Amino acid sequence: MIEMEDVYKKYPNGVVAANGINVSIKQGEFVYVVGPSGAGKSTFIKMMYREEKPSKGAIMIDGVNLAKLKESKVPIFRRNLGVVFQDFKLLPKLTVYENVAFALEVIEESPKYIKKRVMEVLDLVGLKHKSRMLPTELSGGEQQRVSIARSIVNSPKVMIADEPTGNLDPETSWEIMRIFEEINTRGTTIVMATHNREIVNTIRHRVIAIENGQIIRDEQRGDYGYES
Amino acid sequence: MKARTIRRHVKESLRNLGRNGWMTFASVSAVTVTLMLVGVFFVIMMNLNKVATDIEEDVRIRVHVDIAATKEDQQALEAKIKQLADVDTVEYSSKEAELDNLIASLGDEGEAFKLFEQDNPLYDVFVVKTKEPEQLEKVAKQIEKFEFASKVKYGQDDVDKLFSFIGTSRNVGIILIVALLFTAMFLISNTIKITIVARRREIEIMRLVGATNSFIRWPFFMEGIMIGVLGSVIPIVLISTLYTYSYDYISAKLEGHFIQLLEMNPFMYQVAGLLILLGAFIGIWGSLMSVRKFLKI
Numbered sequence: 001m002i003e004m005e006d007v008y009k010k011y012p013n014g015v016v017a018a019n020g021i022n023v024s025i026k027q028g029e030f031v032y033v034v035g036p037s038g039a040g041k042s043t044f045i046k047m048m049y050r051e052e053k054p055s056k057g058a059i060m061i062d063g064v065n066l067a068k069l070k071e072s073k074v075p076i077f078r079r080n081l082g083v084v085f086q087d088f089k090l091l092p093k094l095t096v097y098e099n100v101a102f103a104l105e106v107i108e109e110s111p112k113y114i115k116k117r118v119m120e121v122l123d124l125v126g127l128k129h130k131s132r133m134l135p136t137e138l139s140g141g142e143q144q145r146v147s148i149a150r151s152i153v154n155s156p157k158v159m160i161a162d163e164p165t166g167n168l169d170p171e172t173s174w175e176i177m178r179i180f181e182e183i184n185t186r187g188t189t190i191v192m193a194t195h196n197r198e199i200v201n202t203i204r205h206r207v208i209a210i211e212n213g214q215i216i217r218d219e220q221r222g223d224y225g226y227e228s
Numbered sequence: 229m230k231a232r233t234i235r236r237h238v239k240e241s242l243r244n245l246g247r248n249g250w251m252t253f254a255s256v257s258a259v260t261v262t263l264m265l266v267g268v269f270f271v272i273m274m275n276l277n278k279v280a281t282d283i284e285e286d287v288r289i290r291v292h293v294d295i296a297a298t299k300e301d302q303q304a305l306e307a308k309i310k311q312l313a314d315v316d317t318v319e320y321s322s323k324e325a326e327l328d329n330l331i332a333s334l335g336d337e338g339e340a341f342k343l344f345e346q347d348n349p350l351y352d353v354f355v356v357k358t359k360e361p362e363q364l365e366k367v368a369k370q371i372e373k374f375e376f377a378s379k380v381k382y383g384q385d386d387v388d389k390l391f392s393f394i395g396t397s398r399n400v401g402i403i404l405i406v407a408l409l410f411t412a413m414f415l416i417s418n419t420i421k422i423t424i425v426a427r428r429r430e431i432e433i434m435r436l437v438g439a440t441n442s443f444i445r446w447p448f449f450m451e452g453i454m455i456g457v458l459g460s461v462i463p464i465v466l467i468s469t470l471y472t473y474s475y476d477y478i479s480a481k482l483e484g485h486f487i488q489l490l491e492m493n494p495f496m497y498q499v500a501g502l503l504i505l506l507g508a509f510i511g512i513w514g515s516l517m518s519v520r521k522f523l524k525i
Contacts, residue, residue, distance in 0.1 A: 049436070072441065079438035089433055106439035108233055150437070 001027040001158065001189050002048065007057035009043050009213070017043035018054065019213035025191065025206075027157070030184045032200050033193040034224055035210040041193045044210055045162050048191060049083050050074050062157055079107055082151030082159040082188075086166035088143045090135040090150075096122070097131040100150045107154070121149040125179055141172030148179055152188070159183060161192040165199065177203055197224035233443070241450035244423040251419040252455065258415045259459025259510055262408040263503050267467045269401045271499060273394065275489050280390045282487045284361045289368050292351035292379040301376050306354060308374055314363040315356055323350040351378065409510060416455050416514025420448050424522045431523070448519050449512060456511025460503040467503075468496045 002025040009018035017040040025031055035041045046052040047059055050066050059066040064077055090099050097118055104114045122128045125145040135143050144164060151159060161180070165173035177199055184190050194200060200207060200223060207222030208215055217225065245252045291309070293302055302320075309318050321329075327350055331338035344350075358367050364382050372380045424431070434444050475489055482488060 075435070075438045075440045077438075078436065081438075083436050089429070089436070091430055091433065102433070103437035105236070106434050106437060106443060108230055108443075111232070154438070 003060040005058045007054045010055045030190045030205040032207045039211045040213040041210050045193050048160050079154050080156050082156040084151050084161040084164045086163040088147040095132050096146050103150045103153050121153050125149045140168050158189045165196050200224040237446045240447040248422050255415040255419045255455050256459045258412040260462050262412045263460050263463040266405050267463045276394050278490050279487050286486045289356040289382045291354040291377050294376040294378040297376040305376050314358050314367050316359045317357045319355040321353045323348045323352050326350045412510050413514040417518040420515050421518040448515050452511035452515025453508050456507035460507035464500045
């Protein structure tokens with residue numbers, strides 16, 4: 001599903017954020033990406049949704065080589081991908097429903113399909129009853145659920161999450177993880193960068209640790225491995 | 229593009245225009261001022277051109293016949309002029325006819341010249357028309373060499389002066405207009421830049437969820453086009469109203485002359501079309517500048 005071969009990334013300012021990364025993630029896997037700040041975690045994640053291009057090497061996602069993907073084909077590629085962020089990235093003036101529908105409107109889906117599909121995913125994240133509220137009227141956890149709903153509304157095969165629980169209290173974080181688990185059991189591959197030791201050590205999955213732009217550890221059902 | 233999408237883009241760009249009301253107003257005004265000047269300038273230039281062409285097409289050579297010439301000499305001269313290759317027509321006008329013309333053209337004040345009917349100081353004249361206006365000078369020089377052709381005059385000097393005046397004012401005007409066009413484009417691109425910055429988050433999300441680049445760009449293009457076309461409305465209305473009045477006023481004065489202004493009917497539509505197109509062009513260009521710079525997609 002996701003293959004990285006000898007991936008290097010050097011930023012124009014000289015920082016080497018990826019220094020020969022090789023990794024293979026299969027369909028349906030759930031992977032934690034851990035490591036100290038500034039170790040190249042974010043670059044690793046960003047290259048997967050083609051926000052950053054590798055300087056060298058190949059990144060294959062679902063048969064598409066991101067290193068060679070034309071700029072004009074990036075939007076089409078992203079439709080098969082869900083992305084969730086620490087800061088939710090919701091539009092404050094749109095309601096919960098509109099925020100989720102937005103993702104389908106901009107790819108020109110039919111209004112009938114949009115209506116049906118948006119209610120479906122809102123139901124999945126348990127926010128059907130709050131569809132008319134504005135993001136500011138929701139708690140942080142609820143906002144993150146809206147953002148998750150938006151990311152899966154395209155039924156993506158891969159979901160990428162960059163510290164999705166970073167802004168949430170522990171209680172709410174577990175809630176979010178339950179939803180991720182649910183999405184994962186439906187067959188979606190999930191790659192999640194996180195600093196949350198408790199989650200990594202409790203809900204055991206594959207752990208990839210990145211330091212200085214390299215993978216220093218890759219184990220199935222691994223633990224967080226850093227002293228906090 | 230689907231109709232639904234077009235509706236969305238139009239709605240979106242209208243909303244943006246409303247949101248940045250004052251900037252929109254400033255850019256529309258800049259376009260209005262620019263197009264107003266372009267329009268007035270264009271109308272004047274086209275009419276001057278028309279007048280010059282009218283005059284040029286009408287110019288003829290007036291050959292004064294020497295007083296010493298006899299009837300036979302006159303006929304010989306006429307025959308020689310007619311033989312020139314580029315000559316179209318030759319008309320004879322006796323000195324009595326010339327005086328009558330003069331008196332008629334001066335109106336009331338012409339009465340005084342009636343005194344000259346006894347002792348006419350004017351010349352008999354051959355009025356020569358060439359086949360093409362450009363041959364005037366050549367033909368005039370040839371006739372000058374003939375016997376009994378005492379004075380050869382043609383209106384080329386006036387026409388040349390008029391054309392050189394038109395040429396100069398056109399150049400000056402074009403420089404002025406280009407400067408104004410750039411000002412308008414700059415203002416439009418600034419207005420759109422503000423919209424883009426205000427909607428940065430929305431654009432970022434659009435890109436994350438897979439909106440195509442053209443989908444993201446379209447509302448901004450439309451915004452530019454709308455500003456441009458809105459800016460052309462006032463100039464079109466004002467110029468066509470003004471031209472209607474001026475046309476009626478000036479045509480009345482020119483009644484019976486060979487000089488005429490351009491007719492309302494095709495001309496005003498041409499001007500309106502030109503201004504709308506120019507407005508849209510300024511708008512598109514202005515939006516292109518900011519979209520390219522601030523939407524790095």
